Amino acid sequence: MRAPREPRASSALRSLSDRLAVPLPAKTRLLEEIASDLRSLSRRFVSDGLTPEEARRRAADALLPDDETLAWLDRIHASGYRRVTERWSAERLRLAERILLVCCFVALVLVEARAILAADVTRYASPFLWIVVAAGAAVATAVAWNGFTLWVKGEHARPRRAMRSLLALSAAPVGVALAGTWFDVFRLAALLQQRPALADVMVVRALIQDAAMLSIAILFALVGAVGWLVFTQWMAVQEHAHRRALNMDVYPDKEV
Numbered sequence: 001m002r003a004p005r006e007p008r009a010s011s012a013l014r015s016l017s018d019r020l021a022v023p024l025p026a027k028t029r030l031l032e033e034i035a036s037d038l039r040s041l042s043r044r045f046v047s048d049g050l051t052p053e054e055a056r057r058r059a060a061d062a063l064l065p066d067d068e069t070l071a072w073l074d075r076i077h078a079s080g081y082r083r084v085t086e087r088w089s090a091e092r093l094r095l096a097e098r099i100l101l102v103c104c105f106v107a108l109v110l111v112e113a114r115a116i117l118a119a120d121v122t123r124y125a126s127p128f129l130w131i132v133v134a135a136g137a138a139v140a141t142a143v144a145w146n147g148f149t150l151w152v153k154g155e156h157a158r159p160r161r162a163m164r165s166l167l168a169l170s171a172a173p174v175g176v177a178l179a180g181t182w183f184d185v186f187r188l189a190a191l192l193q194q195r196p197a198l199a200d201v202m203v204v205r206a207l208i209q210d211a212a213m214l215s216i217a218i219l220f221a222l223v224g225a226v227g228w229l230v231f232t233q234w235m236a237v238q239e240h241a242h243r244r245a246l247n248m249d250v251y252p253d254k255e256v
Contacts, residue, residue, distance in 0.1 A: 012060055013035060013245070013246050014246055016031065016034065016064060016065070017031060017242075017246060019067075020070060020074070021070075022073060022074055022078070022154075023077065023156060024156040024239070024242060025238055025241075027242065028241045028242045028245050030073065030077075031242070031246065032245045034063060034064070035245065037063050041055075041058075041059040041063060042055045042056055043055075045058055045059060078154070079152065080152075081152050082153070101141065101145060104141050104144055104145070105137055105141045108136075108140050109133060109134060109137040112133050113133060116133065116216070125213070126180050126181075126184050126209045126213050127180070128179065128180025128181075128183065128184075129180070129209070129213050131176050132173050132176050132177050132213055132216055133216070135172040135173040135176050135217075136219075136220030136223075139169055139172065139173060139220050139221070139223060140220070140224075142165070142224065143166065143223060143227035146162055146163070146166055146231050147227070147231070149162070150234070150235070156238065160235075163231055163235070166224060166227060166228050166231070167225070167228045169224060170220075170224025170227075173216070173217035173218075173221055174214075174217045174218060176217065177210075177214045177216075178214075180210070180213060181210045181213070181214065184206055184209065185206075188202060
């Protein structure tokens with residue numbers, strides 16, 4: 001009768017995971033397939049009369065890939081982006097990515113500015129509105145870049161730091177808008193002292209401009225927050241699957 005047992009981490013799978021350079025979803029699938037094959041082959045060896053220790057050793061020798069096979073797996077499972085840019089030097093690739101990032105930021109600023117001008121929001125616009133637009137473009141660019149890094153480049157080694165930066169950056173438009181509103185309040189107070197007869201008109205204009213600016217800032221913050229939520233949840237699912245694959249019980253225990 002076999003004793004009850006809990007799944008335990010396999011040092012062989014952990015070592016293999018450290019050596020595999022493929023994107024996380026593909027790495028998890030490979031580990032699960034190898035773990036299943038190791039388990040099946042080990043049980044077959046045990047049924048043939050080998051001890052569990054000898055069965056483990058022979059299964060590992062037969063199935064665990066060597067460095068040449070790992071390099072082949074890396075090429076097979078490389079993202080399309082890596083395949084296209086594999087001949088580029090690291091410096092050239094880094095420069096191209098930075099140029100792409102700047103172009104994305106500029107394009108987003110232009111699109112946002114055109115939308116705001118078309119909506120006639122600038123008639124009574126706060127001078128801080130364009131700073132909010134720039135901060136919002138930075139948030140949208142960061143969201144696009146994180147998605148590009150995770151799903152196009154296939155880089156999943158250190159995503160948490162980028163996610164925290166994205167969440168902090170998402171608060172920037174709201175912070176700028178609040179500072180601008182505070183500034184506009186003081187400016188309005190000074191103008192009211194000079195022209196008290198125009199109080200009704202100036203107060204309405206101030207409310208319109210600051211409400212529009214705060215609305216735009218909140219919209220940008222929501223874009224960043226939703227992007228952060230999507231990325232972190234996707235990574236959490238992938239990391240959970242990877243940990244589960246690493247902790248699969250791939251070898252039979254001794255009979256008791």
